[in-house]
Amino acid sequence: MSKQPFTRYFALLARYLRPQLGSVILMSVLLLVSIGLQLANPKVLGIFIDTTREQGLSQSLLWLALLYLLVSFLNQGASVASAYLCEQVAWKATNDLRADLLTHVLSLDRAFHKSHTHGELIERIDGDVNDLSNFFSELIVHMLFHLVLLVGMLVVLSWIDWRLGVCMGLYCLIVVGVLTWMRRPSVERWVVAREASSSFFGFLGEYLSATEDVRANGGMGYIWRHFFQRFSRWYTTTCHAGWSGATPWIISQALFALGRVLGLVLGAYLWSIGLASAGTVYLIFVYSSLLMQPLDKIQWQLQDLNQSTSCIRRIEALLGTRSSMKDGKGTQPAAGPLAVTFEDVSFGYDDAEPVLQHISFHLPAGRLLGIVGQSGGGKTTMTRLLFRMYDPHSGVIRLNGVAHTEMKLQDLRRRIGLITQDVDLFRATVRDNLTFFDREVSDERVLQVLEEIGLLPWYQALPQGLDTMLGAGGEGLSAGEAQLLAFARVFLTNPDLVVLDEASSRLDPLTEKLLERGMERLFTGRSGIIIAHRLETLQHVDDILVLEHGTVVEAGRREDLANDPNSRFSHLLRTADGAIVA
């Protein structure tokens, strides 16, 4: 944040333009050629005028006219080619930046994602970067282009007469200085406008993902109210930021008119003292009028730069956000089923309210643990800690004796398979949803897995087999079918520990039966944790852990606890009739 704007621009440009240095050089050369040609054309016209005065109609005039046409034609050609290259360079640079931002956002912890809605993040990854496409291509190159054009014209004017160069040079400095100074406040206004746009899209994303619930519960009035509030804030802040450029524009037009008058007066003066011909006076007038073009462009580009600066600030802030979780050194627990040990683990989503307190237990490798407890007792939170969505405030979690913080996150999540009630499905084929778009997984392997877990009848009922397309959010599948798909998905990844978080809660008894055989296979040769509300789901587990208000109140072998009339588990079995009573 403390870095100067130019250092920031340079760092960003260097990072994203370096890979396409060849195109950037070619683009700059074409722009330079175009500058040269734009400077040459008035000169040709000036000579044309002087030749007409000195020689009347002659052969040379024809050649000069042809030369003028040729220069104009080449200039157009160079402009088209450079515009094409600019687009290409901008696309590549912005896409690389989008990819970096996405990778960074995905690496951030859950606390970050909890405090930023999906819509807001999309707007920050795409919206902010979109506004930078001009910055990566035309903005800086065109700014340089117009600056070089400006300097070129001043050099030509100085070459005609040094006093001309000095006067027009001073004039240009004053114009650029005044305009830059006047546009300063608009950076802050663009920052506010960009924030308002993120907030609007964040709200929209949240609403769209909850459309069904909002409609079913009559929440449309609330939604419209907030929609208009956020939309009008976005609209007014953007107008405000845009209009902050209007006053400098009016002043710039007055300054440009003054510049033309200055050129004309200086030309007339040089002609009156015999230092300039009629052609040269024409040249002076054309160049001093042409000076307005780069000055005008530069002032608009300064406006764009303000907008880009606000985007760069937000991008830097996002890239500067660090995950509170550090990736491990890469220690690997021994291969095979994972033993899970919680050693005095405590955690709370915020410091004031502990959710888990001094949790300790050991699940030997290859065994199946069932966790039961009241709603809000902290069962899901335990799985989140196991997965390193969050890190415990104190205590250690070990897998086969290795602290899970020592493992690479990628390895950790590869070795643990998680199935929850909420299955995330994509608008893609059943195959892609099962394999997570991994082309390495063959259809044979997918079918083998479906057969192993008893899902072949389900697969055979699909209209186009693995090519059956699912709608957004898994449309086309019932909640139960989506869960079956999640089971198959985990099976395909072949983890060493499987965690089911109330995963079979949406299955009807018939489908659940169908899956029972599959579950048996799923847990063979692996460790497992089942979090269940219905005790029936825990019939086949080896051990039980009862969690209440974030503490372990009972733990032991299922058989022992079920046979002990004083245990909480047996109490639950007697009273709950299949469902846990809070």
Ligand SMILES: Nc1ncnc2c1ncn2[C@@H]1O[C@H](COP(=O)(O)OP(=O)(O)OP(=O)(O)O)[C@@H](O)[C@H]1O
């Ligand atoms: N992302 C979160 N941010 C803040 N608090 C949370 C978050 N998730 C859960 N909590 C709180 O933590 C406590 C434990 O929640 P958790 O989901 O772990 O319980 P649970 O035992 O799995 O409940 P259930 O059986 O209803 O799923 C609850 O009080 C809940 O409100």
